Amino acid sequence: MLINWEAFLHVFVAAIVGAAIVVTFYSVGLRLLVRGGRPPLVSPAEFTDAITVLTDKQKRRAEKAVAKAAKKNPLSDAQKRVSLIGAYLCFAVCAAAVLGALLLILLRH
Amino acid sequence: MESAALIIVLVIALALFFDFTNGFHDTANAMATPIATGALKPKVAVLLAASLNLVGAFLSTEVAKTISGGMIREDQLSPDIFPPIIFAGLIGAITWNMLTWLLGLPSSSSHALFGGLIGATLVGVGASAIDTGVVLSKVILPALIAPLTAGIIAFAVTKIAYGITRRYDMKADGRDGFRWGQIFTSSLVALAHGTNDAQKTMGVITLALITVGWQSTSNPDPQLWVVFACALTIALGTYMGGWRIIRTLGKGLTDVKPAQGFSAETSTAATILASSALGFALSTTQVASGSVIGSGLGRRGSTVRWNTVGRIMIGWVLTLPAAGAVGAAAALIVVWLGGWGVAVDAVIAVVIIMGLFLRSRRDSVTSANAMSEVADSGAAVNVPRKPGPTRRQRRLERDKVGRDA
Numbered sequence: 001m002l003i004n005w006e007a008f009l010h011v012f013v014a015a016i017v018g019a020a021i022v023v024t025f026y027s028v029g030l031r032l033l034v035r036g037g038r039p040p041l042v043s044p045a046e047f048t049d050a051i052t053v054l055t056d057k058q059k060r061r062a063e064k065a066v067a068k069a070a071k072k073n074p075l076s077d078a079q080k081r082v083s084l085i086g087a088y089l090c091f092a093v094c095a096a097a098v099l100g101a102l103l104l105i106l107l108r109h
Numbered sequence: 110m111e112s113a114a115l116i117i118v119l120v121i122a123l124a125l126f127f128d129f130t131n132g133f134h135d136t137a138n139a140m141a142t143p144i145a146t147g148a149l150k151p152k153v154a155v156l157l158a159a160s161l162n163l164v165g166a167f168l169s170t171e172v173a174k175t176i177s178g179g180m181i182r183e184d185q186l187s188p189d190i191f192p193p194i195i196f197a198g199l200i201g202a203i204t205w206n207m208l209t210w211l212l213g214l215p216s217s218s219s220h221a222l223f224g225g226l227i228g229a230t231l232v233g234v235g236a237s238a239i240d241t242g243v244v245l246s247k248v249i250l251p252a253l254i255a256p257l258t259a260g261i262i263a264f265a266v267t268k269i270a271y272g273i274t275r276r277y278d279m280k281a282d283g284r285d286g287f288r289w290g291q292i293f294t295s296s297l298v299a300l301a302h303g304t305n306d307a308q309k310t311m312g313v314i315t316l317a318l319i320t321v322g323w324q325s326t327s328n329p330d331p332q333l334w335v336v337f338a339c340a341l342t343i344a345l346g347t348y349m350g351g352w353r354i355i356r357t358l359g360k361g362l363t364d365v366k367p368a369q370g371f372s373a374e375t376s377t378a379a380t381i382l383a384s385s386a387l388g389f390a391l392s393t394t395q396v397a398s399g400s401v402i403g404s405g406l407g408r409r410g411s412t413v414r415w416n417t418v419g420r421i422m423i424g425w426v427l428t429l430p431a432a433g434a435v436g437a438a439a440a441l442i443v444v445w446l447g448g449w450g451v452a453v454d455a456v457i458a459v460v461i462i463m464g465l466f467l468r469s470r471r472d473s474v475t476s477a478n479a480m481s482e483v484a485d486s487g488a489a490v491n492v493p494r495k496p497g498p499t500r501r502q503r504r505l506e507r508d509k510v511g512r513d514a
Contacts, residue, residue, distance in 0.1 A: 003246040007387050008254055014386075015379040016262045022375050023266040026290050027273035030283035040286030098297065101379075105169050105304070105386045 014101075021097045027091030036083035037073045039066055110118055113321050114339045116192040116451060120317045123199045123458060125342045128310035130206065130465070131218045132162060132346025135306065135393060139298040149292055158299040159348040165303020166340030170331055171388035172305055176312025176328025179243040179388075180223075181230060183319050191320040193451045194233035195313060200458050201225030201436025205428065207465055216424055217392035221432040222309055223248050227432030229440035251389040252429070256399030263376035263400040267407025270368045286453055287367035294374035299347070301381035302393050305344040307392060311335050366408075373397075373404035395425055405490030410497055417489040 033040060073080065125128070140154040152287050202218070202225035209216035223244075276282040311331040318324040324332065331339075377393075377400040384391050398421065405411050439457070443450035498506065 002242055003250065007389075008250070008258075011255075011380070011383040011387060011389065012258050012262075014383040015258060015376070016265065018383070019266045019372075019375045019379040020269065021261050022294075022379075023270050023372055024273065026287075026371070027270045030274055030286040033286065034280075034283040039283050042288060046428075084394055094293075098293075101382060102168065102300075105382060108169070108171075 016095060018101055022094050025090040025093045025097070029087045029094070032083045032087035032090060035075070036080045036087060037075070038084065112448065113151075113189070113192060114239070116196060117317055117321060117323075119197065119451075119455060120192055120196050121314055121338075123196065124310045124313045124317075125338060125499075126462065127199060127203060127218070127222065127313075127338050128307065128342040129346035129349075130203075131306050131310075132159075132343035132348075133350030134218065135302055135347070135350070139295050140301060149295075154200040154295075157296055159344040161296055161299035162303035162307065162347045163340050163344040165300040166311075167336060168300070168304045168306035168342060169385050170311065170336070172308035172385055172390050173311035173315060173331045174329045175243065175388040176226075176309060177315035177319060177331065179247060180226070180240060180412070181316060182238050182240055183316075183326050185234065185238040190233060192317050192442050193454075193509035194229045195226065195317050195320075195455055196451060197233065197443050198226035198229035198436045200439040200454050200461070201228055201314070201434075203458065203461055203465075204435045204439075207430035207468075209424070209428070216428050217394050219309055219390060220252060220425070220428040221307065223390065224429040224432030225436035225439075226313070227429075228436035231433070232437040233440040233444055247388060248390055249429070251384060251391050251485050252395070252425075255384060255389070255391045256395045256425075259376050259380040259396045259399040259408075260283055260403030262380060263373045263403030264407040266376055267369055267372040267404040270372045271408065273470075274368065275499070277501060284366075284368050287371040290371045291367060291374060294371055294378060297378035298374050298397070301378045301385065303340070303343065304385040305381050305391055306387070306393055307339045310342070311339045312390075314339070318377045329475050339443075367387050367405045369408060372407065373400040376400040376403065392425075402489050405492055408490075408492050408496065409499065411490050411492040414491055421489060434448055452513060 030040065049072070140149070140158045199222075202221040205221045205225065206216065206218055209221075227239060227244065270287070274282045274284050275440075314335050315324060315329060315331045318332070319326055321331065377397045380396050380400070381391060381393055402413075402418070406413065439454050442453050446453060
C-alpha cells in the first residue's frame with residue numbers, strides 16, 4: 001500500500017503560502033488605506049472589530065468622525081497618495097494570487 | 110439490459126438528489142457570515158454562491174477521478190451486480206444524512222457518501238473490490254489531516270491579520286475593511302465547494318457508467334453531460350438552500366469578527382482548492398469547522414472548550430462507519446432479494462426523500478440553526494470579549510504610568 005505523504009505536504013505548503021499571501025497583503029492594504037486617510041468604515045470605538053450593523057444616524061456620525069480624523073492626518077498629500085497607491089497595489093496582489101492559483105489548478109487539469 | 114438501464118437511471122437520479130441536498134445544506138457554510146455582517150445583500154450572496162459553485166464544478170475533475178477510477182476496482186465488478194450496489198450505497202448515505210439531521214448530530218455528507226459506497230461494496234462484492242490504498246490516501250487520511258491543516262493555517266493567518274492591523278494609539282485600525290474582504294473570501298469558499306463536492310456525485314455517476322460498460326475503464330474522466338448535470342444540480346441546491354436560510358437569518362451572528370471570518374474563509378478556500386487539485390475528496394464542512402476553531406484560537410486570550418471539540422470529533426469519526434453500516438444493510442437486501450431488493454431499496458429511498466421533504470417544510474430555520482455545524486464549531490473556542498493587553502500594550506502602559514509619575 002503506497003501512501004503519497006509528499007502530496008499532503010504539498011497541500012499544506014500550497015494552502016499556507018496562498019492564505020498567508022492573501023491575508024498579509026489584504027491586511028497591509030487596509031493599514032495603508034487608514035494611513036492614506038481613507039479608513040474603510042469607522043467602527044464603534046469601544047470594540048473596534050465588532051460586527052455591528054449601524055443605523056443611518058450612527059453611520060453619518062461615523063463618516064463625520066472619519067472626515068475629522070482625515071483632517072488631522074499629519075501626512076502630506078503626496079504621502080497620503082503614496083499610501084493609497086500602496087493599498088491598491090496590495091489588493092491587486094491578493095487578486096493576482098487568487099487568479100494565479102486558479103490558473104494553476106486549471107493548467108493541472 | 111433494460112433492467113441495467115433502469116438501475117442506472119435510478120442511480121443517476123439518486124446521485125443528483127444527493128448533489129442537490131449537498132448544495133442546499135452547504136450554502137450556509139459559505140454565505141451566512143457575509144450576509145450576517147452586512148457585507149452582502151442576501152439575494153446577491155445566494156446568487157453569487159450558486160454561480161461560483163457552478164464555475165467550481167468545471168474547474169477540476171481530479172476528485173471525480175478519485176471516485177470513478179481509484180477507490181473501487183472496476184475489473185473486479187460485474188455489470189449486473191455493481192449498479193444495484195451503488196444504488197444501495199447512495200441509500201446508505203442519504204439515510205445517514207437524514208438521521209443525523211433529525212437528531213442534530215454533526216456529520217458530513219461527503220463521508221456519508223464514501224461510507225455508504227464502501228459499506229455496500231464490502232457486502233455486495235467483497236473486500237477485494239476496494240482499493241484500500243486509494244481509500245486510505247485519498248479519503249480517510251485527508252479526512253483526518255485536512256481539518257487540522259485548515260485549523261493550523263487559520264490560526265497562523267488570524268494572528269497575521271490581527272498583528273498587522275493592531276493599533277497602539279487607539280486610532281482607526283481599518284479592521285472593518287475585512288467585512289468587504291469577506292465578500293471575496295466567501296466567494297472563494299463557494300468556488301472551492303464546487304471543485305470538491307460537485308465532483309463526488311460526478312464520480313459516482315461515472316463509476317456506474319463504467320461498470321455497465323457505457324464508459325471506458327481507461328478513461329475515468331466524467332463525461333461533459335455528467336459535469337453539466339452535477340454542476341447545475343449543486344448550483345440549484347445552493348440557490349434553493351440559500352433562500353431558505355435568508356428568510357430568517359437576522360443579526361443573530363455576532364461572535365465571528367470580520368478579521369477572524371476573513372482569515373477562516375481564506376484558510377478554508379486555500380485548503381480545499383489545494384486538495385481538489387490533487388484529487389483529495391474532503392468534507393468541506395469539516396475543513397470549514399477546522400478553520401473556524403483555528404481562527405478562534407488565533408485570537409488573543411482564547412481557550413478551547415474540549416467538551417464541544419470532543420462532541421464534534423465523535424460525529425466526524427462516526428459518520429464513515431455508520432453510513433457504511435447503513436449502506437451495507439441496503440446492499441444485503443439487494444444480495445438476498447436480487448431485483449426485488451432493488452425495488453425494496455427504491456421504496457426506502459422514496460420514503461426517506463418524502464420524510465426529508467416533509468421535515469424541511471415543518472422545520473423552521475432561524476439564525477440559531479441556519480449556520481449548521483460550522484457555526485457549532487465556533488462554540489468550541491472561548492474568546493473573551495475584552496482580551497488582555499499584548500506585551501507591547503503592557504509596555505506602553507507601563508511607560509505611560511512612569512511618565513505620569
